Amino acid sequence: MNTNQINSDIAHDQDWDVAQDWDVAIVGAGIVGLAHAWSSAKRGRSVLVLERNNYAVGASIRNFGMIWPIGQKPGPLYRLAMESRVSWNEFARQSRTWLQNCGSLHVVYEEDEAEVLKQFCQLTAATHQCEFLDATEISERFPAINTNSLVGGLWSNTESVINPRQAIAQLANWLSREYSVQILYQKQVNQVGPNLLRTSDGQHYSAKQIFICSGIDFLTLYPEVYRELKLSRCKLQMMKLAAQPQSWSFGPHLAGGLTLIHYPAFQICSKIKEVRSRLENRSPEYIDHGIHVMMSQNQDRELVIGDSHHYQERSTPFDQERVNQLILQYLDKMIHLPNKTISERWHGYYAKHQSQAIIYKDVEPGITIVTGIGGNGMTMSFGWAEEWWLHHEKSPTVPFSPQLLGVE
Ligand SMILES: Cc1cc2nc3c(=O)[nH]c(=O)nc-3n(C[C@H](O)[C@H](O)[C@H](O)COP(=O)(O)OP(=O)(O)OC[C@H]3O[C@@H](n4cnc5c(N)ncnc54)[C@H](O)[C@@H]3O)c2cc1C
Structure with a gap:
């Protein structure tokens, strides 16, 4: 009609x-x-x-609750993300909604990934509030991080978390x-x-x-x-880990090397091509399922973790346990968690344009x-x-x- x-x-x-x-x-x-x-x-x-x-x-309501400016390409998109973050803070303050300006930490276990992070810090020195941390600095500031083969990480001050x-x-x-x-x-x-x-x-x-x-x-x-x-429909698999003990808190959002190839922000770094081709050769399953592992923590000390990316005909209604296992294995390499009980599994969809x-x-x-x-x-x-x-x-x-x- x-x-x-x-x-x-x-x-x-x-x-x-x-x-x-x-x-x-x-x-x-x-x-x-x-x-x-x-x-x-x-x-x-x-x-x-x-x-x-x-x-x-x-x-x-199915997402991590990450307000994630660090993932946006420097320029107008980063500016909009930062302005959105101000709006989230204004809304949270006025409505007494839980929000934490928690920052974010990418931890990397490969030299080429560390090179990307260092290059990113140089290229964004004038605009971003982030710094490269070596393995010792990370272990001092974030004792839960797994330091076995840790090369370094990127600390950024500008991320926030809400409980979606x-x-x-x-x-x-x-x-x-x-x-x-x-x-x-x-x-x-x-x-x-x-x-x-x-x-x-x-x-x-x-x-x-x-x-x-x-x-x-x-x-x-x-x-x-x-x-x-x-437009495409993209399906993402997610999990929640049950509340961590009272005495345990991690704080920032956590991401790893896989995330670097996912977000446009890091594509400004020339070294990213090396990271991508190494991952394609050495971790094809992660690439095939579009997995990059992230974690956020809510006010009930639960951890939201994910995710995978399946497009169009691969975005079936049925979740693949293998995908969840790959996510959990990668997370294990990054952080020691006191409570690994999975309390929820779900998936969400978003609409995406190619360019x-x-x-x-x-x-x-x-x-x-x-x-x-x-x-x-x-x-x-x-x-x-x-x-x-x-x-x-x-x-x-x-x-x-x-x-x-x-x-x-
Ligand atoms: C698993 C997952 C994790 C994510 N993590 C993050 C994150 O941490 N940070 C981030 O920035 N983004 C994240 N995203 C992306 C973000 O969640 C989405 O971009 C965003 O929620 C899309 O919002 P929306 O309003 O377009 O869609 P939706 O939230 O899907 O809302 C659309 C609404 O329209 C309603 N509707 C549709 N058709 C009609 C109709 N004809 N009449 C009436 N109502 C209708 C639907 O019922 C629905 O409630 C994530 C996405 C997913 C799936």
Whole structure:
């Protein structure tokens, strides 16, 4: 059905009863939707969020809770990540949501990986708050780290942790309370047209600007547009280790050598090619499953660990125990943990574009799809939402795109 049909459908529907005209309506109450809700509400706009589930159940509650600027390429993306981090701190302070500015530690056990970290520190000396630590410094500052064959590591001061299950719920509540954002759950948006949305229960809503922030759902709204966007769905396997003893705390996010080939940040280092080809030759299973091992700690002293990356037809609903074992083995090489009991296993999906950091696609006047933020949604969403509005306030008729900020 094309959009004109949808509009005429909606307009002639007997049930047509728009109780209120909203300035902004948002489809999806994940982090991307809530970030756009906050930026809109801050500017005095009335905001409605429609979420199909009882609460947000997608990627936004299934992740590590890492606010991870260190993974962003130096330049505009790093700046946006740092601005998002300020927003997370502001929200956490005002809403009394748990957040720690915990920093991050990459530990490496190969000389070529240490070379990458040293080069990274040199190249980012003017912009980043990070330093290379040798094995002795690491063992003094982080006694839980496994020093067997340890070469060194990268300490960075700029990462934060939230507990995503709690933080997303609190963010939604806080936006409702402090900014009068109306969030309606169990509202599946089935049709959208200029200024209009229709939900599966037959209700209609009217808004001047609509953001479609529906995560990995490429089929319900504008499927033909999503098809052209050529997005992929990526599946990630995750685990949680039960609470560590009271006396034990690690602190920063932990990552290792595998992470260096995963994040764009480290691709600025010429040595990264050597690391990649060594891993491809010596650790093909890790490369095949897209595994890079990371760990975060929440306020209940539980450890969230992951992850793997399976795209398209390899992203089946069934988790592979072999993948979990590879993750645990790699983690074992990095850190001594007092409690290795696995309390939960799950997987999540995100939408990713092959080359673009995020997709903003205006499908009709006042209707914008926002998707494809990949593995960076918690880190970047607040920054992107602000940029959209800053651009829109200056040039309302020019579609926003990341390229306007100089992002390739
Ligand atoms: C396992 C995993 C670990 C990750 N770790 C991190 C991390 O530590 N740090 C980081 O920065 N990023 C991380 N990410 C990435 C981050 O979680 C995602 O980029 C982000 O959550 C995507 O947010 P979203 O709002 O687009 O999608 P979602 O959270 O999936 O939200 C989309 C929402 O839209 C709703 N919806 C869809 N269609 C409709 C409709 N028609 N009507 C009504 N509602 C609809 C869905 O129900 C859903 O709640 C991770 C991702 C995964 C999967």
